[in-house]
Amino acid sequence: MDLREMGAVDATNHWYYQSKIIPFLSSLTRFAPNARTILDVGAGSGFFGISLSNSESITRVTCIDPNYLEERIQGKIEFVKHTAKTSADVYIFADVLEHVENDVELLKSYTDSAEPGSLVLISVPAFKSLWSRHDEFLGHFRRYKLDEISRVAEKSGLLVIERYYLFGIIFPFVWLLRRVRKNSDGQSDMKNASRLANWCLKVSLSFEHRLRINRLMGVSAYIAAIKQ
Numbered sequence: 001m002d003l004r005e006m007g008a009v010d011a012t013n014h015w016y017y018q019s020k021i022i023p024f025l026s027s028l029t030r031f032a033p034n035a036r037t038i039l040d041v042g043a044g045s046g047f048f049g050i051s052l053s054n055s056e057s058i059t060r061v062t063c064i065d066p067n068y069l070e071e072r073i074q075g076k077i078e079f080v081k082h083t084a085k086t087s088a089d090v091y092i093f094a095d096v097l098e099h100v101e102n103d104v105e106l107l108k109s110y111t112d113s114a115e116p117g118s119l120v121l122i123s124v125p126a127f128k129s130l131w132s133r134h135d136e137f138l139g140h141f142r143r144y145k146l147d148e149i150s151r152v153a154e155k156s157g158l159l160v161i162e163r164y165y166l167f168g169i170i171f172p173f174v175w176l177l178r179r180v181r182k183n184s185d186g187q188s189d190m191k192n193a194s195r196l197a198n199w200c201l202k203v204s205l206s207f208e209h210r211l212r213i214n215r216l217m218g219v220s221a222y223i224a225a226i227k228q
Contacts, residue, residue, distance in 0.1 A: 009190055011047045015198045016190070019205035020094075020166060020220070021051045024121050026212070027162065027224040028052055028090060032119040035089035040064065041110055042096035043079075049092055050077055062088070086113045093122045095220075097152065098140045107156040114227040120158055124149050126165055126221040132178040146221050158225035165218025169208055170201070174219050 011017040028035065036059045040049030043063035053061045053076060062078045062085070071080045091110060097103040111120055125135065125143045135143065144152075150160045167174075193201065208214065 009192055011045065013198070015193065015201035015205060017047060018202050019209055020123070021048065022206055022209040023123070023164075023166065023212070023222045023224075024048055024052060024092065024094070026210070027119065027121055028055060031161065031224060031226070032090050033057065035119065036060070037088040038062070038090045038092060039083075039086065039088035039110065040092040040094070041106075042093065042099065046077060046079060048094045052090070052092070053077060086110050087115065089115075089118055091118065091120045093120070095123055095125065097122065097149070098124050098135075098142055098144070099138075101141055103152050104155045107152060107158075111156055111158065111227055116227050118227040120153070120225045120227065121223075122149060122153065122225070123166070123220050123222045126218050127171075130175060130178055130219065132181065134178075144221050146215065146223070149221050149223055153223060153225045157228055159228050160223050160225045162212065163215075163221070163223040164212055165214045165216065165220065166209060166222050167205060167219035168214040168217055169204055171217045171219055 009016070034057050035055070036057055038049055038052055038058060038061040040046060040061060040063045043049055043065050046063040049061040049063045052058065058076070060076050060078065062080060062083060064080055064083055066081050068079055068081050091114065093107065097106060100106045111118070114120070125140065127145065128143050131143055146163050146165065150163055153160050
């Protein structure tokens with residue numbers, strides 16, 4: 001979760017985060033079942049790294065974000081502003097690469113030191129047609145299609161082993177909403193939903209993300225890759 005959205009919603013219950021974590025958990029289970037260390041880059045609240053730390057094999061998760069007010073250790077989770085230790089079994093870049101001008105440079109700065117076979121999990125906002133004040137509020141430089149984020153990974157020395165879109169079910173609604181609100185004041189779109197709406201969205205999107213077959217459209221793009 002982006003630190004600029006902290007407090008807006010409860011990630012442990014909100015439909016967006018509870019369905020978005022599924023691809024990350026699935027990839028960890030299928031591609032790196034014996035992983036011990038995780039590096040969560042641009043971690044914000046640390047939601048993704050913390051969620052994956054529940055795997056029995058994981059012994060250490062390092063959440064990195066230069067915007068942390070302080071560094072701390074919470075069990076096997078370490079929150080740091082910077083680190084010289086960039087080697088890990090699993091790397092998480094959850095909605096990070098869109099925040100920098102040179103996405104390949106950022107990705108390589110961490111994965112160049114990765115051992116061959118290390119797992120790299122990446123999610124990014126998808127489709128330029130969904131660009132809105134929400135992106136400007138969060139400091140985004142771009143949104144991606146699957147081919148585009150795959151090329152970023154390949155230029156960084158990674159082999160893409162799985163890729164698909166997330167939140168395809170709600171894509172038409174989000175597209176229409178952002179056309180209607182095109183000139184609204186810049187702010188995050190992350191809001192709480194009613195209990196019923198939250199449950200319906202969580203169930204339907206969780207089902208979609210478990211299928212791992214959406215190559216058509218979505219609000220986010222997701223890839224799993226390994227270091228060559």
